[in-house]
Amino acid sequence: MSSLSQRFVLTLACANRPGIVAAVAGHLSNAGLNILDAQQYDDTQTDRFFMRVVFDPVSGGADVEELKSGFAPVAERLGMTWTLRDPSEPRRVMLMVSRFDHCLADLLYRWRIGELPFEPAGVIANHPAHTYSHVDLGGIPFHHLPVTRDTKLEQEAKVWEVIRDSKADLVVLARYMQVLSDGLAAKLAGRCINIHHSFLPGFKGAKPYHQAHVRGVKLIGATAHYVTSDLDEGPIIAQDVEPITHRDTPDDLVRKGRDIERRVLARAVRHHLEDRILLNGSKTVVFAD
Template sequence: MPSAPSQRFVLTLACANRPGIVAAVAGHLSQAGLNILDAQQYDDTQTDRFFMRVVFDPVAGEVALDDLKRDFLPLADRFGMVWTLSDPGTPRRVMLMVSRFDHCLADLLYRWRIGELAFEPVGVIANHPAETYGHVGLGDIPFHHLPVTRDTKLEQEAKVWEIIRDSGAELVVLARYMQVLSDGLTAKLAGRCINIHHSFLPGFKGAKPYHQAHARGVKLIGATAHYVTSDLDEGPIIAQDVEPITHRDTPDDLVRKGRDIERRVLARAVRHHLEDRIILNGSKTVVFAD
């Protein structure tokens, strides 16, 4: 029985649609001694943009990621591609940010510990003290307590960015971090900061969305994971889910059910990002789900 490949790589690309893109990519990989394991593509006819995700491995031996990037560059330039090429065997460095509610933090760390989410937690930034998360089991993960008030927000956010920058974090996850990030920080984190919003956006923004939903008598509640932008709660949506409710459910019932939705939606969005399944398409996303 052949052994499992020792290397796998993921290529994502987006460019103006034109004939020959798939053939060119497949031909390049074949000539380079690389074998396509999985390929997904999407042609957005409204924007005339083409999107593709390819998983491949070397036919024989091992290859260096930097060499693959160098060799692919002429083809990418020819088609005007926005592209990434990554090695999923190297876990991404992830910074987690949290406020008082810790259910999303606990869930992400659990999935990391059992190997469901492959990433390297480089720190937790919280605006509440460490004892708030005593039952989560942070272990050796660096913990940064950065309390914030209206008067100290700019100073606190400068420290947040310093920690993120110095940690080498490739992804920042707002795991119910209930502070609005400034335009400056969201610009620095463009395309690599995921937020979970405890509502099925674009409805019920702002404070107490479940209470808003209860007051309106809705029959579905939900959660939305999206990339953070300077437009509050309006970044490109990655994942959403809903839960049915009835007139018997109280606001507390909605909050309880909402916690479960938030956990699974955020985990799904983080996994899609870690596996390079998301390509930005203007204010939207193309998500190549497994």
């Protein structure tokens, strides 16, 4: 019988070749580990192979560092980029927000009810604390770091200092309406998620819902993606849409858009926390549950 006390998640990517699945499964079996769930994808256009495996010990316990050491020769032989993690150790998440706080409030609610398994590392805001007076921060460290065009470099240096000192594993731009510099985006590569209040790649920039209204669109949406130095061009993680009609005003679109943004950002954060996302160049492979 399998142990129910421990579970581990292995993700990997490598050039496609015969025998990858057999090598992974064989190693886990020989190490006394039981596969609970396995998903794989072969990108025939890039000839890259991606895999996510959830496993547990058949009996007794297991140490994640020993598991990594044991798997390392397999990964080296097959040229893998890989991670192996104990999901019972929650990642530390830094939340960044501007004036609109609906995504911040939603993420904290989902954290409190146990839907999103993370440890809040803090909140960074470019507006003062009273802006979020109706959001229960519950003792979470709050950092007010105002920014202007003239102070952007100094403010970003403080932002990075807070992120670094808090040992945050993931940064979530929960409607943080400032463009990150190329330098900060590079430091946060692969671990910074943004929610864009539009169905990218359309309607970029300011007031996308107003742009959509002018164009008479019948669907609005939101996009969660990893942040890169190219504005709103990072690998997309999750998207969703909402139907609208000619009767909807720009305010109606904003109201409906808030709901889309909340659920799309939460979905993207959960996928990241559960190691379901593998980068594939400018795209992502998302192993949904």
